Amino acid sequence: MEEIQHYIGGKLVSGTSGRTADVYNPATGEVQAQVPLASSEELNQAIEIAKQAQPAWAAQNPQKRARVMMEFVRLLHRDMDKLAEALSREHGKTIPDAKGDVIRGLEVAEYCISAPQMLKGEFSEGVGPGIDMHSVKQPLGVVAGITPFNFPAMIPMWKFCPAIVCGNAFILKPSERDPSVPNMLAALMSEAGLPDGILNVVHGDKEAVDGLLDHEDIMAVGFVGSTPIAEYVYARGCANGKRVQCFGGAKNHMIIMPDADMDQTVDALVGAGYGAAGERCMAVSVAVPVGEDTANRLMEKLAPRVEALKIAPYTAGDDADFGPLVTKEARERVKGYVDAGVNEGADLVVDGRDFKMQGYEDGFFMGACLFDNVTKDMSIYKEEIFGPVLSVVRANTYEEGLDLAMSHEYGNGVAIFTRDGDAARDFASRINIGMVGVNVPIPVPLAYYTFGGWKRSGFGDLNQHGPDSFKFYTRTKTITSRWPSGIKEGAEFSIPTMG
Numbered sequence: 001m002e003e004i005q006h007y008i009g010g011k012l013v014s015g016t017s018g019r020t021a022d023v024y025n026p027a028t029g030e031v032q033a034q035v036p037l038a039s040s041e042e043l044n045q046a047i048e049i050a051k052q053a054q055p056a057w058a059a060q061n062p063q064k065r066a067r068v069m070m071e072f073v074r075l076l077h078r079d080m081d082k083l084a085e086a087l088s089r090e091h092g093k094t095i096p097d098a099k100g101d102v103i104r105g106l107e108v109a110e111y112c113i114s115a116p117q118m119l120k121g122e123f124s125e126g127v128g129p130g131i132d133m134h135s136v137k138q139p140l141g142v143v144a145g146i147t148p149f150n151f152p153a154m155i156p157m158w159k160f161c162p163a164i165v166c167g168n169a170f171i172l173k174p175s176e177r178d179p180s181v182p183n184m185l186a187a188l189m190s191e192a193g194l195p196d197g198i199l200n201v202v203h204g205d206k207e208a209v210d211g212l213l214d215h216e217d218i219m220a221v222g223f224v225g226s227t228p229i230a231e232y233v234y235a236r237g238c239a240n241g242k243r244v245q246c247f248g249g250a251k252n253h254m255i256i257m258p259d260a261d262m263d264q265t266v267d268a269l270v271g272a273g274y275g276a277a278g279e280r281c282m283a284v285s286v287a288v289p290v291g292e293d294t295a296n297r298l299m300e301k302l303a304p305r306v307e308a309l310k311i312a313p314y315t316a317g318d319d320a321d322f323g324p325l326v327t328k329e330a331r332e333r334v335k336g337y338v339d340a341g342v343n344e345g346a347d348l349v350v351d352g353r354d355f356k357m358q359g360y361e362d363g364f365f366m367g368a369c370l371f372d373n374v375t376k377d378m379s380i381y382k383e384e385i386f387g388p389v390l391s392v393v394r395a396n397t398y399e400e401g402l403d404l405a406m407s408h409e410y411g412n413g414v415a416i417f418t419r420d421g422d423a424a425r426d427f428a429s430r431i432n433i434g435m436v437g438v439n440v441p442i443p444v445p446l447a448y449y450t451f452g453g454w455k456r457s458g459f460g461d462l463n464q465h466g467p468d469s470f471k472f473y474t475r476t477k478t479i480t481s482r483w484p485s486g487i488k489e490g491a492e493f494s495i496p497t498m499g
Contacts, residue, residue: 001031001032001033002033002034004033004203006042006201007182007183007201008049008200008201009197010196010197012183015038015042016036016039016041017038020034020036023035023176023178023180024327024328024364025089026090026092026323026363027313027314027324027360028360028362029328029364030362035203037176037203037204037205037207038203040208043202043208043212046200047215050198051217052197053198054139054142054168054198057164057195058139058168062165065115065165066113066165067193068164068192068194069109069112069115069161071193072161072189073106074192075188075191076106076188079184080102080103082184083153083181084098085314086180087102087152087181088323090152090180090181092313092314092323092364093277093279094314094323095317096317097275097276097322101153101154104151104447105156105157105158108158108447108465111465112162112165115165119474120137121135121476122135127480131480131481131482132480132481132482133478135476135477136477136479137166138474138475138476139167140168140220141168141169142170142171142219143163143168143170143171143218143220143473144170144171144212144220144222145163145170145172145222146209146223146225147172147174149177149178149279149326150279150281151224152178153185156174156181156185157185158451159172160172163220163469163473164189164198166474167474168219169199169200170200171200171202171212171218172201173203173208174201174203177326177327179201213237214240216240221242221243222246222464223244225248226384227249227384227410228248230248230249231456233246234246234460244459244460245458245460245461246458247412247457247464248457249281249410249412249456250281250283250285250384251285251382251408252282252283252286252412252413252414252415253405253408253414254268254269254272254284254415254416254417254441255288255290255401255402255405255414255416255417255427256287256288256289256290256294256416257398257416257417257418257419258290258294259419259420260417262301265298265417266298266305268417268440268441269284269287269302269441270306271441272415272442274306274321274388274390275321275322277322277323277387277388278385278388279325279326279330281412282412282442282443282444283386284390284441285384286390286391286392287392287393288401288405289392289395290395290396290398295392295394303350303370306368309367311323311368313360313363322388324360325364325366326364328364330386330387331387333386334386334387335366337383337385338369338389339353340378341374341379341380344380345373345378346374347371347372348369349370349372350367351367351369352369353369354367366387367388368388368389369387370390371389371390376407381393382408382409406433410455411454411456412433412454412458413453415437416437416439417439418439424438432454433455445465447465447466448466448467449465449466450465450466450467451464452468
């Protein structure tokens with residue numbers, strides 16, 4: 001059986017804690033590898049290595065750091081197939097979806113090549129008699145990222161690429177469910193010319209998470225996962241004086257207006273609702289048709305499309321719409337939500353609970369489920385399911401549909417499908433949610449904009465990638481200078497002014 005290792009100081013390092021976790025192939029249900037769970041001693045060693053390496057890396061000029069990122073992008077293209085296959089084997093998502101995972105991370109690496117521009121400070125000449133003032137952006141030191149299972153390539157790159165190009169050293173604690181790709185990314189960074197110790201991958205569980213949050217040499221922490229854990233990480237990290245950004249759960253609504261192109265809407269719903277088996281924080285999990293006629297037309301087209309979705313292992317290639325859930329526990333959790341929805345009175349129009357994949361009976365597969373007549377007091381509406389389950393909540397009016405999204409505790413993403421520019425503009429202006437799509441079901445911003453939800457989907461003042469990432473991973477120093485010529489003799493006891 002394969003033994004996965006940590007990646008510390010530019011090389012693979014065996015775990016010494018004696019604790020491991022099983023890594024499954026979700027399509028077969030078989031244990032295919034074991035990953036070490038780091039002790040606090042192992043974590044501390046990695047942090048010390050990063051701390052020793054960081055000053056020399058920070059002293060490199062931004063152009064040289066950006067060139068490493070340029071080479072990393074080239075290597076990602078070279079190894080795309082290899083990365084996608086490893087990702088799919090441990091996560092279960094299809095190969096095309098896995099390539100998308102890598103590409104969305106690669107795009108952030110491309111954006112980070114602009115570091116020389118993004119790290120420029122400001123200068124003002126003659127702010128006072130013989131006085132000049134300028135600002136510089138400097139790295140924080142050693143920073144960390146705690147990333148989830150559902151995007152084992154994209155989200156680690158969203159974290160470590162901007163952090164590293166800003167001059168920091170980075171400790172990555174990825175999900176123990178699919179740990180191979182983070183190791184592969186770290187090895188590619190080394191091949192691209194990154195000095196040893198600047199990017200370290202430490203596998204672990206809560207002990208490693210708490211170690212990062214408590215260690216005095218970790219200056220900032222980024223997290224993506226469930227809201228309860230996001231709140232925990234944010235509170236503990238902030239209590240220890242760290243800069244923290246945390247992104248949690250979601251319940252993304254799609255408002256469907258009576259004038260929407262229904263064929264386009266249904267295409268968008270099946271892709272955004274069931275892609276990656278619904279294991280996306282930006283998945284559409286609630287469809288809100290406005291008006292009974294809109295709802296009836298939607299269901300007439302949607303139900304047969306959901307029933308016809310192709311579920312298969314990643315080895316099926318383009319013939320699969322989605323694959324298995326990541327673990328048996330995840331599948332049972334999703335099934336429990338479907339059971340609850342039935343018990344609470346929702347209409348289960350498509351029931352995928354008993355789906356079995358021929359030849360893969362022990363895999364973690366589950367068929368697509370579609371609910372109609374869901375109400376906002378039901379658990380399947382209030383809580384994040386993170387599986388192939390779509391709920392239809394019928395709204396009588398536009399205002400009622402708008403209120404559903406606005407009053408929900410989560411505020412990650414939302415979409416409206418309409419041909420009415422006035423309705424779309426009003427919706428985008430009023431909605432209290434961080435990422436908005438107009439006839440776009442999954443409004444994930446491109447790398448040069450910023451990604452982040454509102455309400456209980458996001459904690460912290462700065463978001464992921466885009467300009468916010470350069471702000472998060474640097475701190476500003478402002479220098480005021482005056483040279484001896486022209487300085488009046490004698491002490492000044494009043495507060496300095498520029499008048």
